[in-house]
Amino acid sequence: MKCYCNSGKEFEQCCEPFLLNKKTPDTAEKLMRSRYSAFVTANINYLLNTHHKTTRPTKDRKNILKWTKSVVWQRLEVIKSQQGTPIDLEGFVEFKAFYLENGKLEFIHENSRFVKEDNLWYYISGTHH
Template sequence: MNCYCGTTKTYQDCCEVFHRNNGKTDTAEQLMRSRYSAFVLADGDYLMATHHQSTRPIKEKKAIVKWAKSVQWIKLEILDTSKGTKNDIEGTVTFNAYFFENGKVDVIHEKSAFVKEDGQWFYLGLSR
């Protein structure tokens, strides 16, 4: 079975690697994909650990996990990436995350900002 994030790799060879190493990815897109898989798995610890400390929603962790468990995740679609490579310290990833909730398909469309600190990528929030 392909990884939840939509690559042709298995979960074990893809996002699970990052879930086990606390989000040490090479690129912002890899972190975005691993965070999507963490939503599919309702892994609140990983979502908090990979969310930049300046914008981390600690108080909302339980609500995020509850919501992630309440929907059926369908697929992740990466639309665009800007910077966010191994040699960058910032980048953006634009994506659609499709899910099934309350009898209908819905989508989260977001342009996410990422920042690299001490060699590790973090999700910062919506890009402006």
């Protein structure tokens, strides 16, 4: 099965090891892609654990889970990645995530900011377009 993140790779070789906590993403883009796959699979623990502690929406856990299960995820398009390499401490990934909600195609267009602490990447915030 191809990975949900639209990388073209098999899920087992792409995002699944991250979602199962067998590997950690070494770039901001890999983290962003794995977070998309976590939304598709409703892996709320992964979403919260990869969200930086200063902006983590822990009180919204039930609402996030309810929303991720209420939509049908369609595809991810990565538009641009800046920095976020294994040697960086900060990175930005612009993307569009398409989903069906109430039968209507919608999308999130975001420029996400990621930071690396203790050699782990975290989502910290995003600007919507």
